[in-house]
Amino acid sequence: xxxxxxxxxxxxxxxxxxxxxxxxxxxxxxxxxxxxxxxxxxxxxxxxxxxxxxxxxxxxxxxxxxxxxxxxxxxxxxxxxxxxxxxxxxxxxxxxxxxxxxxxxxxxxxxxxxxxxxxxxxxxxxxxxxxxxxxxxxxxxxxxxxxxxxxxxxxxxxxxxxxxxxxxxxxxxxxxxxxxxxxxxxxxxxxxxxxxxxxxxxxxxxxxxxxxxxxxxxxxxxxxxxxxxxxxxxxxxxxxxxxxxxxxxxxxxxxxxxxxxxxxxxxxxxxxxxxxxxxxxxxxxxxxxxxxxxxxxxxxxxxxxxxxxxxxxxxxxxxxxxxxxxxxxxxxxxxxxxxxxxxxxxxxxxxxxxxxxxxxxxxxxxxxxxxxxxxxxxxxxxxxxxxxxxxxxxxxxxxxxxxxxxxxxxxxxxxxxxxxxxxxxxxxxxx
Amino acid sequence: xxxxxxxxxxxxxxxxxxxxxxxxxxxxxxxxxxxxxxxxxxxxxxxxxxxxxxxxxxxxxxxxxxxxxxxxxxxxxxxxxxxxxxxxxxxxxxxxxxxxxxxxxxxxxxxxxxxxxxxxxxxxxxxxxxxxxxxxxxxxxxxxxxxxxxxxxxxxxxxxxxxxxxxxxxxxxxxxxxxxxxxxxxxxxxxxxxxxxxxxxxxxxxxxxxxxxxxxxxxxxxxxxxxxxxxxxxxxxxxxxxxxxxxxxxxxxxxxxxxxxxxxxxxxxxxxxxxxxxxxxxxxxxxxxxxxxxxxxxxxxxxxxxxxxxxxxxxxxxxxxxxxxxxxxxxxxxxxxxxxxxxxxxxxxxxxxxxxxxxxxxxxxxxxxxxxxxxxxxxxxxxxxxxxxxxxxxxxxxxxxxxxxxxxxxxxxxxxxxxxxxxxxxxxxxx
Numbered sequence: 001x002x003x004x005x006x007x008x009x010x011x012x013x014x015x016x017x018x019x020x021x022x023x024x025x026x027x028x029x030x031x032x033x034x035x036x037x038x039x040x041x042x043x044x045x046x047x048x049x050x051x052x053x054x055x056x057x058x059x060x061x062x063x064x065x066x067x068x069x070x071x072x073x074x075x076x077x078x079x080x081x082x083x084x085x086x087x088x089x090x091x092x093x094x095x096x097x098x099x100x101x102x103x104x105x106x107x108x109x110x111x112x113x114x115x116x117x118x119x120x121x122x123x124x125x126x127x128x129x130x131x132x133x134x135x136x137x138x139x140x141x142x143x144x145x146x147x148x149x150x151x152x153x154x155x156x157x158x159x160x161x162x163x164x165x166x167x168x169x170x171x172x173x174x175x176x177x178x179x180x181x182x183x184x185x186x187x188x189x190x191x192x193x194x195x196x197x198x199x200x201x202x203x204x205x206x207x208x209x210x211x212x213x214x215x216x217x218x219x220x221x222x223x224x225x226x227x228x229x230x231x232x233x234x235x236x237x238x239x240x241x242x243x244x245x246x247x248x249x250x251x252x253x254x255x256x257x258x259x260x261x262x263x264x265x266x267x268x269x270x271x272x273x274x275x276x277x278x279x280x281x282x283x284x285x286x287x288x289x290x291x292x293x294x295x296x297x298x299x300x301x302x303x304x305x306x307x308x309x310x311x312x313x314x315x316x317x318x319x320x321x322x323x324x325x326x327x328x329x330x331x332x333x334x335x336x337x338x339x340x341x342x343x344x345x346x347x348x349x350x351x352x353x354x355x356x357x358x359x360x361x362x363x364x365x366x367x368x369x370x371x372x373x374x375x376x377x378x379x380x381x382x383x384x385x386x387x388x389x390x391x392x393x394x395x396x397x398x399x400x401x402x403x404x405x406x407x408x409x410x411x412x413x414x415x416x417x418x419x420x421x422x423x424x425x426x427x428x429x430x431x
Numbered sequence: 432x433x434x435x436x437x438x439x440x441x442x443x444x445x446x447x448x449x450x451x452x453x454x455x456x457x458x459x460x461x462x463x464x465x466x467x468x469x470x471x472x473x474x475x476x477x478x479x480x481x482x483x484x485x486x487x488x489x490x491x492x493x494x495x496x497x498x499x500x501x502x503x504x505x506x507x508x509x510x511x512x513x514x515x516x517x518x519x520x521x522x523x524x525x526x527x528x529x530x531x532x533x534x535x536x537x538x539x540x541x542x543x544x545x546x547x548x549x550x551x552x553x554x555x556x557x558x559x560x561x562x563x564x565x566x567x568x569x570x571x572x573x574x575x576x577x578x579x580x581x582x583x584x585x586x587x588x589x590x591x592x593x594x595x596x597x598x599x600x601x602x603x604x605x606x607x608x609x610x611x612x613x614x615x616x617x618x619x620x621x622x623x624x625x626x627x628x629x630x631x632x633x634x635x636x637x638x639x640x641x642x643x644x645x646x647x648x649x650x651x652x653x654x655x656x657x658x659x660x661x662x663x664x665x666x667x668x669x670x671x672x673x674x675x676x677x678x679x680x681x682x683x684x685x686x687x688x689x690x691x692x693x694x695x696x697x698x699x700x701x702x703x704x705x706x707x708x709x710x711x712x713x714x715x716x717x718x719x720x721x722x723x724x725x726x727x728x729x730x731x732x733x734x735x736x737x738x739x740x741x742x743x744x745x746x747x748x749x750x751x752x753x754x755x756x757x758x759x760x761x762x763x764x765x766x767x768x769x770x771x772x773x774x775x776x777x778x779x780x781x782x783x784x785x786x787x788x789x790x791x792x793x794x795x796x797x798x799x800x801x802x803x804x805x806x807x808x809x810x811x812x813x814x815x816x817x818x819x820x821x822x823x824x825x826x827x828x829x830x831x832x833x834x835x836x837x838x839x840x841x842x843x844x845x846x847x848x849x850x851x852x853x854x855x856x857x858x859x860x861x862x
Contacts, residue, residue: 069861070861071860091832093825097827101785102783140835304833305831307779307780307783337835339833342773346735348527348528348531352531352532353531354532355524355528391856391858392857392858396525396527399527400527401767401768402773403769403770403834404770408860427822429839430500
C-alpha cells in the first residue's frame, strides 16, 4: 500500500480497533493499545496502524511523504466532542457567580438569564460578529484535541435565526480543519415572545421549521431539550418523530434536571442516536437504554459549571450495558469548557470511569454518538487520520494530569494543524 | 515618581489593595477592583496602580520605559501557589487509575506506592534528572499564572536527600523567574527503612536534620504531615516546636484524611502560618483557627485527584472568620495539577467561594500563607510587579472558564516572561 504520511516511534498507540458500533460493558475498557507502534495514512485516511515492523512491511512511502517521529509518546485518535453549543455571542460569567451563590438555574432563566440571554444576544449580533467570537473558541477546542465537534443551533429560536445558526455552523465547518456536525435545536427553549403560544410553537417547529431545515440539508440531527419545564415528553416525541420522518438523526437532552422524568426512556423507545446529560436518569430506564443501543452522552463539566457535585451514574450505566460517551457541553451558561482533557479528568475522578473507558468514551463512542462512527473515533484503515501526539507516555496520564491539555500535536485528515497564539485568543492583542 | 514600566488600558484591574495580613469574612470578597486603570512600576516594584488618569499624573515615564497596552483586558496579581510538592521524578498515573477503581490510598501506600514510590524514585535519580524533569512543570505553572510558588521537600526522607531536595529547589529558584519558597518536609512520611524505628526518626529530625536545615538557611518553613497513620499530634507538635526554636515558619498538613483528628487545632495552638487541606476539619476547631490568624490553605484539586467529591467546608470557614487561601498541591500522587486556573474553578464550583473570594484566596491570602504577604499577592506600591494580563474582561470569567488558563501575559518583577513551546514540554520533541 502507498502512504503519504508515516507517524513512527509511537511508544503507545491507542488504536481503538474493534467491531463497528458503540462499545459497552467490558469492551468499553478496550482502547486497542499497541506498544512500539506506527501509523501510515494516504490521502487523509489511515491505511495501517499497529506494531511498527508490521506497518513498515505493509506500506510503501510515496516520494515526498511526511514522516513524523512521535519520540516514544502516546498517540490517540483525536477527541470527538458530540455535544456542544459552541456557536454563541457573549459569555455569561455573571450567571456563573449567581449559581455559585446558590441561585437556581430556573430562577436565573425566569429573570431573563439562561438560554434567553444568549438568544437575545445571538439575534442582535451580525454574522461576522458571531463568527469572529466563535472562531477562537473552536480553534481552542481543536488545539485541546477535539477533531470532530458537534454543534447545535438553539440560540435563534425563530425560523430565520435558527437557519442562520445552521448556516454559520456550515460556514465555520468550511473555514476550520475539524469536522463540525450540525444539529438543529429549535426545541432548546420556548422563546420569551412565544410563551403564551407554546402549542403553536411546537406546531410550527414540526410543520414549517423542520421541513425547511431538512430541505436545506444543513443539519444532520434534531435535538430536543426534554424537561417538564421546557419541552414535555409528548412535545419532545412529536418533534423527534417529525424529524425522523424528514431523515434527520435524533438526539435528546434527557433527564438533566427533573429526576427520572423519562427523557432517556423516550430516547430508547425512539432508538435515538444519543441521549445526553442523564444526571438524574431513573435506574429503571437503564435497561431500556442498553437495549436500544442509544449512546448515553455524559457531560461532567456541566455538573461542575452548575456548581453541583451530582454526576450521571456512569458505573451503573456501564454495568447495565449502556454505551457511554463523553462531551464538553461547551456553552456560555452551564459549561464554559473547550477542553476534552478536563472532561477526561472529571470522567475518571467524578464518574469513576477507568482511564481506558474514558478514552473510548471520548473517541470511539463519541463518534458513534454524532453519526461519525464510520469516519472517526478510532485509528483503523479507512477512517480519517485524525490523531493526537500527546506530551505523555501512557493513556492514564490523560485524566491524571488535571487542568492540563497534554496534546502536543494535532493531525486532522493527516495534516498537522497549527494555530498562532493570536488565533487562539478571544481578545485581540493591541499592536 | 519615576517609572520604567506602564501597563495601560486595563479594563478591570484587581489591585487587592487593603490592610496587610490575610483577609477574612466579608473582606475576603474585596478584590479592590478598578475600572479603566493603569499600573506603573520601577525596578520591578509597583509604584502606582489605580484609575488611569491618576496613575498618569503620579508618574514620570523614564526614557526607554516599557509600555504595555492591556487592550481593555482584566489584570490581576500573579497567582501565589502556597502548597506544592513540585520537585519530583516520575509521574504516578498508575496509582490514579487504582484510586479511580476504588483502591484506598492507605492500601496503595502499604504496597509500596504513594509517597514511598516517589521517595525511591527521587533517591535514584541524579540532580540533573530531577532538575530536567521539574523545570518544564514549573514553567507550566508560571505560564498558567503562578508567579510565587512554595515547594516542599519530602521525597528524600533522609538527611542527605532532604538537604539535596532543598538545594535543588534553591537552584531552580535561581534559574526560574518566579519566586520559589522552600519548605522542609522531612516529616512527610516515615520512610520504609525506618518503620521499626519511628521514635529515633523523630528524634533525628528534631535534633539533627532541622538544625542542619536551619544552619544552611535553605528552608523558610517546616511542614509536617499530621495524621494518625503518619505523624501523630504529639510527634507533629514536637517537630514544629523544634522548627520554631530554630527560626523556621510553621505549616502543617492537617485534617486531610482522619475526620476531626485535630491538626487544625494544633496549628492554631502553635499559631502556625498555615494549616493545609482541612477536608475533614472538626467544626469545633474553626473558631480556634479563626482566632489564631493561621491561614487555611484549601486544595480542591486534591479531592478531584483522589477521585473524591468531599471538599473542605470553605463556606463554614469564611463564616467563622477563618482566612482562606488556595493552592494546587501539585504532586505526582493526589494532585497532578499545575493550574491555579483549575483551582479557581473548583474553588467556586465545589467549595462555593464567590469568584472574588477565590481570587483573593489565590493571590493576597496565598501570599500570606507562604511568608510572601509583604512582597506579593496584591498590586500596591512597594510590592513586586508580579501581574497577569488575562484573555478575559472580568474576574468572574476566571473560574467560569473551566479547564482553560486565561493567562495571556505573565509579568514577574515587571519583566514579561515568555517560554518557548519546547520549554513547556515534558518530553522533548525529536528533531
